[in-house]
Amino acid sequence: MAEKKIMLGNEAIARGAYEAGVKVSAAYPGTPSTEISENVVKYDEIYAEWSPNEKVAMEVAIGASISGVRAMASMKHVGVNVASDPLYTASYTGVGGGLVLVAADDPGLYSSQNEQDTRCVARAAQVPVLEPSDSQEAKDYMKFAFEISEKYDTPVILRTTTRLSHSQGTVTLLEREERPDKPYERDISKYVMMPAMAKGRHIHVEKRMEAMVKDGSGFPVNRAEYNDTSIGFITSGIPYQYVKEVFPEASVLKLGMVHPLPRKMIEEFASKVEKLYIFEELEPVIEEQVKSWGIQATGKEIFTRQGEYSANMLRRALLGEEMQQQPAQVPARPPILCPGCPHRSVFTVLKKLNIHAAGDIGCYTLGAVAPLSVIDTTICMGASISSLHGMEKAKGKDYIKNWVAVIGDSTFMHTGVNSLMNTVYNQGTGTVIIVDNSTTGMTGHQDHAATGKTLKGEIVPAIDIFRFCKAIGIEHVVEVNAFDLPLLEKTIKEETARDEVSVIIAKSPCVLLKGNVFPDVCVPIPEKCRKCGACLKPGCPALTRNKDGSIAIDATMCNGCGLCMQLCHFDAIAKEPK
Amino acid sequence: MMTKSIMIVGVGGQGTLLTSRILGGIIQEAGYDVKLSEVHGMAQRGGSVVTFVRYGDKVAEPIVEEGQADVLIAFERLEALRYAHFLKKDGVIVINDWRIDPITVVTGAAEYPENIIEELGKKYKVYAINAMEEAIRLGNAKAFNTVVLGMAAKHMDFEKDAWLKVIEKTVPGKTVEINQKAFLLGYR
Numbered sequence: 024m025a026e027k028k029i030m031l032g033n034e035a036i037a038r039g040a041y042e043a044g045v046k047v048s049a050a051y052p053g054t055p056s057t058e059i060s061e062n063v064v065k066y067d068e069i070y071a072e073w074s075p076n077e078k079v080a081m082e083v084a085i086g087a088s089i090s091g092v093r094a095m096a097s098m099k100h101v102g103v104n105v106a107s108d109p110l111y112t113a114s115y116t117g118v119g120g121g122l123v124l125v126a127a128d129d130p131g132l133y134s135s136q137n138e139q140d141t142r143c144v145a146r147a148a149q150v151p152v153l154e155p156s157d158s159q160e161a162k163d164y165m166k167f168a169f170e171i172s173e174k175y176d177t178p179v180i181l182r183t184t185t186r187l188s189h190s191q192g193t194v195t196l197l198e199r200e201e202r203p204d205k206p207y208e209r210d211i212s213k214y215v216m217m218p219a220m221a222k223g224r225h226i227h228v229e230k231r232m233e234a235m236v237k238d239g240s241g242f243p244v245n246r247a248e249y250n251d252t253s254i255g256f257i258t259s260g261i262p263y264q265y266v267k268e269v270f271p272e273a274s275v276l277k278l279g280m281v282h283p284l285p286r287k288m289i290e291e292f293a294s295k296v297e298k299l300y301i302f303e304e305l306e307p308v309i310e311e312q313v314k315s316w317g318i319q320a321t322g323k324e325i326f327t328r329q330g331e332y333s334a335n336m337l338r339r340a341l342l343g344e345e346m347q348q349q350p351a352q353v354p355a356r357p358p359i360l361c362p363g364c365p366h367r368s369v370f371t372v373l374k375k376l377n378i379h380a381a382g383d384i385g386c387y388t389l390g391a392v393a394p395l396s397v398i399d400t401t402i403c404m405g406a407s408i409s410s411l412h413g414m415e416k417a418k419g420k421d422y423i424k425n426w427v428a429v430i431g432d433s434t435f436m437h438t439g440v441n442s443l444m445n446t447v448y449n450q451g452t453g454t455v456i457i458v459d460n461s462t463t464g465m466t467g468h469q470d471h472a473a474t475g476k477t478l479k480g481e482i483v484p485a486i487d488i489f490r491f492c493k494a495i496g497i498e499h500v501v502e503v504n505a506f507d508l509p510l511l512e513k514t515i516k517e518e519t520a521r522d523e524v525s526v527i528i529a530k531s532p533c534v535l536l537k538g539n540v541f542p543d544v545c546v547p548i549p550e551k552c553r554k555c556g557a558c559l560k561p562g563c564p565a566l567t568r569n570k571d572g573s574i575a576i577d578a579t580m581c582n583g584c585g586l587c588m589q590l591c592h593f594d595a596i597a598k599e600p601k
Numbered sequence: 602m603m604t605k606s607i608m609i610v611g612v613g614g615q616g617t618l619l620t621s622r623i624l625g626g627i628i629q630e631a632g633y634d635v636k637l638s639e640v641h642g643m644a645q646r647g648g649s650v651v652t653f654v655r656y657g658d659k660v661a662e663p664i665v666e667e668g669q670a671d672v673l674i675a676f677e678r679l680e681a682l683r684y685a686h687f688l689k690k691d692g693v694i695v696i697n698d699w700r701i702d703p704i705t706v707v708t709g710a711a712e713y714p715e716n717i718i719e720e721l722g723k724k725y726k727v728y729a730i731n732a733m734e735e736a737i738r739l740g741n742a743k744a745f746n747t748v749v750l751g752m753a754a755k756h757m758d759f760e761k762d763a764w765l766k767v768i769e770k771t772v773p774g775k776t777v778e779i780n781q782k783a784f785l786l787g788y789r
Contacts, residue, residue, distance in 0.1 A: 029625050029635065054641055133640065157636070157663070190663035191625060191637040267661040335666045346667045348686035353679060354711035356703035358613060358648035386646060394708050467641065559707065564647050567702050579733070579742055580701075 032187040035158040037062030039165025044202040047087035049080035052466040053099030054134035055188040056127035076437040077102035088122040091205035097125035115224035117176035121169035131331035140305040152282040154260040158192035240288035244279025255296025268334040362565040363582025365505035365531035370395040383407040385431035394562040405438030433463035460533040499525035541583035543598035551595035558587035604657035606665040611676030613645040621652040626767040636663035695753040744783035751787025
């Protein structure tokens with residue numbers, strides 16, 4: 024009997040890649056896509072890498088595909104924006120070996136800066152999209168994606184969402200199908216996209232999509248489940264499960280391919296049900312097309328474009344059921360920097376100096392909220408440095424004297440490098456603080472080009488951020504221990520005063536990194552405590568006040584960084600061995 | 602069997618994922634269909650976290666919604682209160698009697714509610730244990746999750762020995778014994 028295993032959606036996607044005979048996988052970490060690569064790498068048959076950003080990852084996968092093997096790239100939805108340049112043109116070139124882009128959307132914004140819908144990108148790029156509804160389908164659709172990629176000569180997007188990626192379900196495992204590499208043949212009409220050739224390939228794109236519209240009605244991933252025909256749903260992905268939960272007796276057209284739409288199948292389904300609903304998270308991608316064909320249906324009139332859907336949402340909207348139990352009014356518990364996080368130390372100094380920060384994407388984005396309240400802007404990967412440059416060019420160099428750009432080491436390697444080159448080239452000034460914690464922290468500790476280790480665990484030369492900054496012509500580059508408050512303060516004052524661009528690398532490894540354990544814990548000395556609260560200001564979650572106002576430190580949470588100790592004016596906090 | 606819904610709630614970093622692995626393991630051993638849904642990424646950094654577990658003959662949606670949970674396993678008091686409305690009318694709450702102040706309380710923007718366990722007890726069947734103290738007594742504070750799980754296991758459909766076997770299969774080798782002890786301490 025075939026082995027069954029409970030698998031995370033992302034783990035099942037990786038398994039699908041393995042079974043489909045994938046040979047190359049490239050990615051940049053990003054919630055909720057990260058565990059795809061972390062599972063792909065467990066298969067020795069697949070070469071897997073962390074690329075510095077999604078554009079590079081996509082291009083690596085495209086190159087592998089052109090060489091004749093099955094290849095994939097995986098990324099979160101906003102990563103697809105970064106990769107969109109190669110994606111749009113790979114749509115024209117088509118593939119050698121099958122090529123799949125796994126794009127992980129985040130309805131509900133569990134860990135993202137926007138709620139964009141990858142299906143909109145796919146429509147613009149004219150690339151087909153498959154969307155599974157559980158872990159088993161995640162694996163099966165991955166294999167089907169490679170099949171149609173090769174059959175229709177197109178990259179295919181497998182769209183997942185946070186809920187699917189981070190849910191576990193039972194999966195039946197099959198053997199890997201080893202595939203012979205496609206022999207490489209030089210074909211510049213297919214792979215060199217200069218105008219004359221691209222014109223020809225544009226015709227291919229149109230024909231391919233037309234063929235898929237037709238053939239889609241027969242694809243096994245698209246399925247009409249006819250039951251009670253007084254009510255019918257067109258749905259896909261995780262929302263399909265909510266429909267099955269609330270209306271097990273309804274008729275459902277479950278679309279496994281959400282772009283292009285199988286028009287004939289949809290028209291037939293619509294004609295057989297009395298009342299038709301279209302139930303899709305985020306944008307009305309299916310709905311607008313279906314309605315444009317003159318089909319009556321209800322969708323975004325009653326279902327929101329925002330956030331994640333649920334079964335209760337269906338119960339409320341269609342059955343008028345209200346929840347009996349109301350949530351209790353309780354204090355919010357937003358995410359915070361961990362106890363012992365080096366970013367907290369950097370923000371403590373910036374706050375003291377009353378400096379604004381153009382921020383970036385990473386744990387340090389949490390420096391925007393109280394009590395640190397240092398980060399003023401967060402847009403996308405790499406934007407801290409370039410947006411600070413824009414402010415300077417708009418308002419003059421004095422305007423940014425009390426500003427810095429704050430960017431993590433992984434984000435700097437991702438796209439921050441381009442922004443810094445721009446500042447140098449266009450005679451910008453200002454100070455960039457690279458908060459270098461030697462990892463990609465927020466997504467759960469992935470390596471990158473400056474850590475000296477690959478996804479496969481090989482030790483490689485680490486790109487030296489200090490020497491890189493020097494090499495592009497920045498004279499003032501300073502490395503500081505992120506926990507050395509006096510030196511950090513002095514350095515930030517000096518560097519922000521300059522009329523030149525400068526870089527401060529505030530170094531200290533992420534406190535959650537394996538092996539990075541401070542030897543001590545901090546303990547309060549109650550008789551010395553004056554209850555002033557200076558130690559509480561950075562908002563370390565291990566510190567609270569006792570009823571009498573003195574300080575308590577939770578020994579199970581304290582990581583022993585000593586930041587609170589440095590802030591205490593009365594020596595009322597000491598370190599003790601763990 | 603009707604689908605049964607379990608929730609595990611706590612504070613990011615408390616180790617809810619290991620508990621859900623054990624739970625997933627025993628459900629699979631018993632041959633049920635199962636879906637689990639977890640929180641990764643930003644929400645793990647000290648924020649409120651929730652894991653949904655659903656099992657039965659055939660499970661559709663992977664999440665547990667308001668008014669649907671049979672058992673709520675809470676690793677912290679405030680989180681029990683936050684998610685109590687997810688319980689069915691006759692649902693059971695198992696609480697680790699432990700307080701972790703959210704940043705909103707630390708900064709003084711909000712107050713930590715008093716008498717949570719007593720208040721919840723008026724509406725639901727509540728079982729509370731200071732699992733942290735119990736686990737420290739056993740010699741490893743980190744095993745507190747398994748104490749709480751042991752207590753919750755009383756309200757699920759699996760035999761004691763099956764639990765112990767799954768713990769052995771799921772937790773790191775060195776911690777099997779302490780986790781089994783912790784489980785039994787909660788299960789008594």
